[in-house]
Amino acid sequence: MSAAAFFLVVNLFIGLCFSAVFAVVSIYSRWRSAALLFSAGLFIASLTMPAELAVAYAGNPEFWAIIAYDTVLAGLVLLHRGIALLYDRRFPNWVAVATFIAGTVIYLLIRDIPLSWWGYGFLYQGPYALVTFAAAANVFLSDRRTPIDRALAIVLLLSGLHFFVKAALAAVMERGASASAYVSTDYAVISQGITAVLIVSVGLMLLAVLTLDIMAVERGRAERDSLSGLANRRGFETAVRLAIRKSGERQHAVILCDLDRFKSINDTYGHHAGDMVITAFGTMISAQAGANAIVGRIGGEEFAVFLPDTSPTVAVAVAETLRIGARKMMVPGLPGGFVVTASFGVAILGARGSLEIALRQADAALYDAKRGGRDCVQQARSVAA
Numbered sequence: 394m395s396a397a398a399f400f401l402v403v404n405l406f407i408g409l410c411f412s413a414v415f416a417v418v419s420i421y422s423r424w425r426s427a428a429l430l431f432s433a434g435l436f437i438a439s440l441t442m443p444a445e446l447a448v449a450y451a452g453n454p455e456f457w458a459i460i461a462y463d464t465v466l467a468g469l470v471l472l473h474r475g476i477a478l479l480y481d482r483r484f485p486n487w488v489a490v491a492t493f494i495a496g497t498v499i500y501l502l503i504r505d506i507p508l509s510w511w512g513y514g515f516l517y518q519g520p521y522a523l524v525t526f527a528a529a530a531n532v533f534l535s536d537r538r539t540p541i542d543r544a545l546a547i548v549l550l551l552s553g554l555h556f557f558v559k560a561a562l563a564a565v566m567e568r569g570a571s572a573s574a575y576v577s578t579d580y581a582v583i584s585q586g587i588t589a590v591l592i593v594s595v596g597l598m599l600l601a602v603l604t605l606d607i608m609a610v611e612r613g614r615a616e617r618d619s620l621s622g623l624a625n626r627r628g629f630e631t632a633v634r635l636a637i638r639k640s641g642e643r644q645h646a647v648i649l650c651d652l653d654r655f656k657s658i659n660d661t662y663g664h665h666a667g668d669m670v671i672t673a674f675g676t677m678i679s680a681q682a683g684a685n686a687i688v689g690r691i692g693g694e695e696f697a698v699f700l701p702d703t704s705p706t707v708a709v710a711v712a713e714t715l716r717i718g719a720r721k722m723m724v725p726g727l728p729g730g731f732v733v734t735a736s737f738g739v740a741i742l743g744a745r746g747s748l749e750i751a752l753r754q755a756d757a758a759l760y761d762a763k764r765g766g767r768d769c770v771q772q773a774r775s776v777a778a
Contacts, residue, residue: 398446401442401585402442404585404589404592407439407596408439411431412432412433412435413432415428415435418600419432423606424478424606427476428475431475431599434468435472436468437464437471438464438467438468440464441461441464441468444458447460459500462517469521469524470489472599473489473525476528476532476549479602482535484527495520496520499516515560517560517563518556519556521556522553522554522557526549526550529550529552532545532546542602545599545601548594548595551591552591558587562584566578615628616628616631620675621675621690621696622679623675623690625689625691626689626697629688629691629697630748632687636699636701640701640702643744644702644704644742645699645701645741646700647698647739647741648737649697649740649752650697650698650715650738651695651735652695653734654767655670655693658670669724669726671694673724673733674696674733677715677719678696686698686699686701697752698711708741709739712737713770715737716768716769716770720733720768736770737758738755738757738758739755739771740754740773754773754774757774758772
């Protein structure tokens with residue numbers, strides 16, 4: 394077996410392995426269609442390896458040469474289609490089909506051109522390069538601009554350029570007088586070696602993009618309360634700290650609220666009714682706390698609201714709005730006329746203050762509200778003073 398044939402076998406297994414990995418990833422990714430397109434594209438592109446071997450060692454080399462060309466082209470088109478889906482860019486199915494047909498027609502038109510002509514390689518590799526450049530452009534022009542997205546775009550750009558590099562090498566190196574002679578040339582060894590590197594590079598980049606997205610989704614689920622739909626304590630504190638870092642040295646407010654006599658609701662009307670109260674209260678405070686507010690359910694019936702760049706007076710007014718909103722809630726599972734009430738504690742987070750201290754102060758104010766008769770708003774003593 395020649396060195397080029399060995400590389401063809403290696404590339405076949407690399408492509409098939411990546412195809413299998415993307416098929417598995419599609420089960421867990423929200424970008425299922427894109428992952429399946431990546432899997433299909435890599436699988437089909439891998440078929441060019443046995444087709445190249447068939448060109449060299451089987452009969453009817455012209456037939457197998459067409460298969461070898463079209464499998465690469467089809468694989469690249471499917472990868473481009475998947476990337477367009479992943480990055481919310483336009484690449485309709487009809488354009489994908491038209492691209493494949495156009496590339497195939499170009500190949501059929503150049504079949505009778507002597508392989509020794511310097512321009513043959515550029516015509517042969519051109520459709521591959523254009524499809525890959527288009528995929529890179531879709532990533533560059535998308536709204537997603539994380540480092541991994543930029544790395545993928547650069548790798549795709551290099552992959553597109555490598556087709557022209559191979560065309561240039563074909564013009565200066567011996568690539569064989571016929572398609573069947575290709576596999577025994579030094580050009581074939583270099584070409585398949587470069588291909589191996591780029592299959593791994595593109596495959597790893599695409600896999601990294603999908604894996605990081607899966608991790609982000611799972612992290613979001615871990616930081617969200619399933620009943621209320623709000624952030625849980627971990628998610629609330631993470632979001633607040635991020636907002637504080639972005640806001641600079643400004644004054645913020647924290648409101649803690651607790652549903653009054655919630656245990657009696659569960660005991661009297663059942664846990665389903667209690668769950669409906671939690672859901673309704675979470676919906677209400679999300680709607681009325683303000684567009685910039687960060688809202689979370691940080692305990693059983695305890696909620697927290699972070700109000701960025703907010704004065705004590707405004708924070709108390711917001712808390713009063715939420716208190717009145719709780720009384721007006723209509724909750725399925727509770728009898729008509731039943732009024733849900735909540736108590737509120739307000740604290741201020743200074744420009745250089747600690748979130749933990751502000752939460753403790755708000756909790757103390759909330760305790761004062763409970764002790765003072767419930768269904769009221771209390772300011773932390775440091776604020777009220």
